[in-house]
Amino acid sequence: MMQSTRTGKLDQASAGHGGRAVLLVARSAFAAAPHREMARIATRAGRLPGVDRAEFCFIEQGTPSLLERLLELRREGLAEITLVPLMLPIEPGFRNWLVRCLRRWQGEVPGRWPRLSIASGPAESPALETLLESVLTDERVEIIPEPGRPLAVEGSIVPAQKRRVLVCAGRACNEAGADAIWGHLRNCQERRKLRVTGDGVMTAKSTCLGPCSLAPVLQVFPEGTYYGGVTEAAIDAIVEEHLLGGRVVEKHAYPPTGRKQRLRDPHADSATPYREKDEIHA
Numbered sequence: 001m002m003q004s005t006r007t008g009k010l011d012q013a014s015a016g017h018g019g020r021a022v023l024l025v026a027r028s029a030f031a032a033a034p035h036r037e038m039a040r041i042a043t044r045a046g047r048l049p050g051v052d053r054a055e056f057c058f059i060e061q062g063t064p065s066l067l068e069r070l071l072e073l074r075r076e077g078l079a080e081i082t083l084v085p086l087m088l089p090i091e092p093g094f095r096n097w098l099v100r101c102l103r104r105w106q107g108e109v110p111g112r113w114p115r116l117s118i119a120s121g122p123a124e125s126p127a128l129e130t131l132l133e134s135v136l137t138d139e140r141v142e143i144i145p146e147p148g149r150p151l152a153v154e155g156s157i158v159p160a161q162k163r164r165v166l167v168c169a170g171r172a173c174n175e176a177g178a179d180a181i182w183g184h185l186r187n188c189q190e191r192r193k194l195r196v197t198g199d200g201v202m203t204a205k206s207t208c209l210g211p212c213s214l215a216p217v218l219q220v221f222p223e224g225t226y227y228g229g230v231t232e233a234a235i236d237a238i239v240e241e242h243l244l245g246g247r248v249v250e251k252h253a254y255p256p257t258g259r260k261q262r263l264r265d266p267h268a269d270s271a272t273p274y275r276e277k278d279e280i281h282a
């Protein structure tokens, strides 16, 4: 369930009269506790001067995703959204792919968008030393006890899933937004229970899969089908048709031809835009 942090000015923003939202961007969260932690941080951010609303989102696994939250704020009529990356460290290409994702979504989802901006990360803040000093002097610093005996050896379950989806996390794919694609796939996997549906689907990141010019790339096994120029809409189609239906999605697939291939149409998804309503409330 999405959680909202609202100030007294929110009603005005919700009514479509503008206002500034701050969107805290974290990497991943798998359990309820980190979601609650982000909600608490957003509550504090919502009290800052000049902030009409503060929310959080995740760029990899975890809901709401960045796109979901952006669309939610857009529907509510916020005039401006400032993204605040909260992760450390921030990869050199992070801002580039973030800008590319934002521009792609602006193209894919028609209508008026709020003004978007991206703040610098925590490492760039002049208040970083103050923050570090604060946590170092906090009485909750935890002392780790000396181990009294060897830790127990743990066992593992061997995965039963027969299908594999490898999402390339090589440099070209990362710069093309592979993190957002990965996050969308993992969220779909959770929502559609893909691990235990049909043959079962296991997802993993990989190093470079080869056809870097087709970034972002993923590959579906056991067929070994390559998909290129993957977007959220392409993921939706691959989940529905390939992972659940067993049919290759020709529109996004690149079979091995023995010749160099380029992306056929980088805007191909404009015909099948991101299905906003399906994902926001799934």
Ligand code: FES
Binding pocket: 168, 169, 170, 171, 172, 173, 174, 207, 208, 209, 210, 211, 212, 213, 215, 217
């Ligand atoms: S970096 Fe993804 S295919 Fe090479």
